[in-house]
């Protein structure tokens with residue numbers, strides 16, 4: 001083009017480049033570089049968008065759906081035999097008020113009908129007052145357990161001096177709760193030792209509660225029974241991104257376990273790998289560098305990056321046999337040995353999530369999308385099923401004024417979606433990005449690229465069909 005050769009634009013350089021380009025060798029090098037670049041882009045595309053893509057389930061239907069739609073006739077359900085299950089709450093004596101509020105809420109929304117036992121765990125002796133108040137509040141049996149010291153403590157062989165050095169470093173690096181020894185103990189405990197507790201041996205399922213969380217829908221069926229009936233091993237509500245500086249080497253350690261145990265790259269595991277960020281810039285040689293030479297944070301040895309997605313483990317309903325089984329316990333020991341529970345601040349939530357995506361099939365996971373749940377600052381709250389609220393049911397009781405209106409396609413029972421920071425819809429499952437990705441292996445019907453852009457994620461209350469916020 002004429003303006004390109006304007007002397008004031010290219011000047012003497014243009015004649016040099018023209019002469020250079022006439023040289024056969026330079027032309028050859030240029031062509032080879034262009035070819036390498038093209039092949040790199042193609043390879044990066046193939047790796048991230050084809051070999052790491054997640055196929056739809058072979059069964060040709062969704063492998064996970066809500067267990068029920070709307071409210072159920074509880075009077076028929078409570079006469080059935082109960083599952084072998086327990087509600088568990090780890091707490092401190094100082095959290096009495098928050099613990100009581102949570103238990104009252106869970107009793108009101110669920111346990112007053114089903115009367116499951118509640119097991120309270122503490123690393124210190126329980127105060128008389130805590131035990132008295134909880135015994136009054138729980139409708140089933142209330143049990144109190146003190147965690148033995150060896151179980152609630154640092155990884156074997158880690159001296160206090162080294163541990164304190166790690167905690168100081170994490171404080172300087174601004175790692176969330178990284179400076180609190182008790183928090184590290186709690187994360188390590190829930191990641192592994194919890195499952196070996198004598199007090200849990202008699203049970204098959206647990207439901208984890210935390211002081212201060214709240215439930216906003218009635219649960220008029222037995223979730224444990226449904227888990228058993230459908231072969232589900234891990235149930236969750238909220239999925240979101242982990243804080244990157246809490247666990248720089250966690251993904252590498254889990255993937256190392258995968259390769260050592262010859263576990264293939266199956267769809268459920270692929271759902272944990274980032275295929276979106278800068279995929280164009282990561283052809284094989286760059287991945288090799290990222291994985292082997294640079295040992296970058298959140299990368300495995302093959303240069304694939306964890307998307308940081310995980311389920312929030314402050315709510316869990318899960319099968320204890322899976323977690324106390326040989327494979328999970330070997331994984332926990334592998335992680336514990338690598339030192340990351342203290343050198344870094346690995347949370348039990350990403351540990352559980354990476355583990356269930358590595359060791360379980362997609363159909364064994366369950367999204368409790370019908371459970372309204374709030375733990376500051378995130379929440380989920382489903383739409384109420386139209387015409388299925390059993391408003392005259394004596395056993396469920398009178399409907400509250402706060403009940404959200406019924407909607408076509410909803411499946412909640414008497415949900416009250418005005419909880420927490422409900423005006424800020426970004427707090428709702430981070431608008432479902434992680435949820436969508438982690439559910440892909442089980443999803444036959446999926447949100448399209450366009451739906452995702454328009455924020456039309458499944459189970460989202462508060463947005464209309466055009467993705468606009470409903471006021």
Ligand SMILES: Nc1nc2c(ncn2[C@@H]2O[C@H](COP(=O)(O)OP(=O)(O)O)[C@@H](O)[C@H]2O)c(=O)[nH]1
Pocket residue numbers: 089090091092095121122123124182183186209210211314
């Ligand atoms: N007994 C006891 N419980 C703890 C301790 N640290 C945390 N927890 C419990 O562990 C759970 C998670 O702690 P929390 O402070 O809610 O952490 P976050 O939700 O991750 O910010 C809650 O059930 C707490 O009561 C501790 O030092 N002792």
Ligand SMILES: [Mg+2]
Pocket residue numbers: 210314375
């Ligand atoms: Mg909490």
